[in-house]
Amino acid sequence: MDIKQYAHENHVPIMLDDGLAFLLNYIKEHDIKTILEIGTAIGYSSMQIAKLNKNIKIDTLEINPEMYELALKNIQEAKLEKQISCHLIDALDFVSDSQYDLVFVDGAKGKYRRYLEHFLPNSKLFIFDNLEFHGIVDNPELTNNRNTKSLVKKIRTFRDEILKDPNFKCEYHKNVGDGILVLKTNQY
Numbered sequence: 557m558d559i560k561q562y563a564h565e566n567h568v569p570i571m572l573d574d575g576l577a578f579l580l581n582y583i584k585e586h587d588i589k590t591i592l593e594i595g596t597a598i599g600y601s602s603m604q605i606a607k608l609n610k611n612i613k614i615d616t617l618e619i620n621p622e623m624y625e626l627a628l629k630n631i632q633e634a635k636l637e638k639q640i641s642c643h644l645i646d647a648l649d650f651v652s653d654s655q656y657d658l659v660f661v662d663g664a665k666g667k668y669r670r671y672l673e674h675f676l677p678n679s680k681l682f683i684f685d686n687l688e689f690h691g692i693v694d695n696p697e698l699t700n701n702r703n704t705k706s707l708v709k710k711i712r713t714f715r716d717e718i719l720k721d722p723n724f725k726c727e728y729h730k731n732v733g734d735g736i737l738v739l740k741t742n743q744y
């Protein structure tokens with residue numbers, strides 16, 4: 557079964573088509589070769605990125621052992637293991653001296669601020685997905701679920717603060733995918 561179909565049938569959240577197309581295009585246009593991804597899931601986005609160019613190298617972090625095992629299997633079957641290194645770890649425990657051309661953040665949506673602070677020494681460029689959270693961030697009345705309400709509040713706070721922060725240059729693509737933020741530090 558194709559990975560995208562598997563994800564849909566098994567409720568594995570993967571990037572939306574237009575968000576992924578934006579990300580792939582950005583990587584090509586900016587000649588990005590080294591990437592740290594937070595949130596592997598079953599390897600869908602990292603595999604699409606790796607297929608762009610044989611010289612692209614990705615470290616991808618996943619906290620869930622079942623997802624990690626599936627990602628490893630999918631990446632090996634696609635013979636992409638030389639380009640993609642999967643790490644079974646909480647992203648906030650991953651410490652590296654590497655400099656990445658890009659950190660792509662697609663892990664726990666309520667931890668975006670912490671991921672940014674944790675990985676600031678590792679990159680000057682970050683892309684975050686899901687800052688709309690299916691339209692609920694701007695319309696919290698769309699949900700009655702208390703956890704979702706609390707999550708979208710955190711996303712909203714992160715988004716509002718980061719867009720005003722003079723330490724970063726941000727481009728926010730509200731209508732791309734599930735809301736994509738491109739953030740450059742002032743050293744970029």
Ligand SMILES: C[S@@+](CC[C@H](N)C(=O)[O-])C[C@H]1O[C@@H](n2cnc3c(N)ncnc32)[C@H](O)[C@@H]1O
Nearest residue numbers: 570571595597600601618619620646647663664
């Ligand atoms: C939206 S999915 C990633 C989808 C993937 N990037 C794709 O488009 O194919 C988010 C993943 O992040 C993982 N995750 C959540 N918190 C994490 C953390 N603190 N560290 C690493 N992975 C985390 C979840 O287990 C989940 O598999």
